[in-house]
Amino acid sequence: MTETKDEVQTEISQEKDSTRTCAGCGASGDRHTFMRVVLGDDGSLVLDLQRSSFGRGANVHSDPACIKRALRGGFARAFRAEIVTTMPAFREMGQLAVERRLRGLLVSAWRKRALAVGADAARELSSHGGARAVVANDAGSIAQERFVLEMVTNGAVVVAFRRGELGALLGRPEVSVCATSDVGIAQELDRLHALQMSFSSLSSQNESA
Numbered sequence: 703m704t705e706t707k708d709e710v711q712t713e714i715s716q717e718k719d720s721t722r723t724c725a726g727c728g729a730s731g732d733r734h735t736f737m738r739v740v741l742g743d744d745g746s747l748v749l750d751l752q753r754s755s756f757g758r759g760a761n762v763h764s765d766p767a768c769i770k771r772a773l774r775g776g777f778a779r780a781f782r783a784e785i786v787t788t789m790p791a792f793r794e795m796g797q798l799a800v801e802r803r804l805r806g807l808l809v810s811a812w813r814k815r816a817l818a819v820g821a822d823a824a825r826e827l828s829s830h831g832g833a834r835a836v837v838a839n840d841a842g843s844i845a846q847e848r849f850v851l852e853m854v855t856n857g858a859v860v861v862a863f864r865r866g867e868l869g870a871l872l873g874r875p876e877v878s879v880c881a882t883s884d885v886g887i888a889q890e891l892d893r894l895h896a897l898q899m900s901f902s903s904l905s906s907q908n909e910s911a
C-alpha cells in the first residue's frame with residue numbers, strides 16, 4: 703500500500719459519512735445507491751458487491767453511461783492510478799461478480815428454508831405475491847409458464863445459470879426455477895437483477911459511443 707496518511711484519513715472520515723460521489727457523472731448520493739469498486743494490485747478493478755473489501759474504493763452508479771465515463775478517466779482520477787481494466791473486462795468481471803453473489807444468496811436462502819425449489823413450489827409461492835424467482839437459462843418450457851411470464855413482467859425474475867448448475871447448488875440433479883418471498887433476499891435479488899441488466903446493456907452498446 704502506498705497510501706499517504708491523508709488518503710487514509712479521507713477513507714476513514716468517509717466511512718462515518720454515508721455520502722459518496724460517482725466516478726462517472728460526479729453526482730453525490732447515499733453510498734447504497736452506488737456500486738463500490740476496489741483497485742487490485744495489478745491495476746485492475748474489482749466489483750465489491752457487499753461493500754466489505756479492504757482497500758481503496760471508488761463508487762459509480764450502475765448506469766452504463768456512468769460506468770463508461772468512469773472507465774474513461776473517472777476511476778483513474780478517483781484512485782490516482784492507472785487503470786488497466788477495459789470495458790469488456792469490466793463487463794465480464796461484473797457479470798461474474800453478480801453470479802458469484804447470486805450463488806451465495808441462493809445457498810443461504812435454501813439453508814434457511816426460504817427457497818421454493820422447482821416449478822410446482824415456485825408456482826405456489828408466486829401466487830402469494832412479493833415473490834422473486836431465479837430461472838435457469840435453459841429452463842425450456844417452464845420459462846413460458848404463466849406464473850413465470852407474469853413475474854418477468856413485474857421485474858421479479860433473474861435469469862442465470864443452467865439447470866445443472868442450479869441443481870448442484872440446491873442438492874438436486876437439475877433445477878429450472880426457484881423462488882423466494884424472503885424480503886431481504888428479494889431486495890438483494892432486485893439489486894443483482896438491476897446490475898445484471900446494466901452489465902448486459904454495456905455489451906450491446908457501441909464502445910466508442
Ligand SMILES: [Zn+2]
Pocket residue numbers: 724725726727728729762763765768
Ligand atoms: Zn453517475
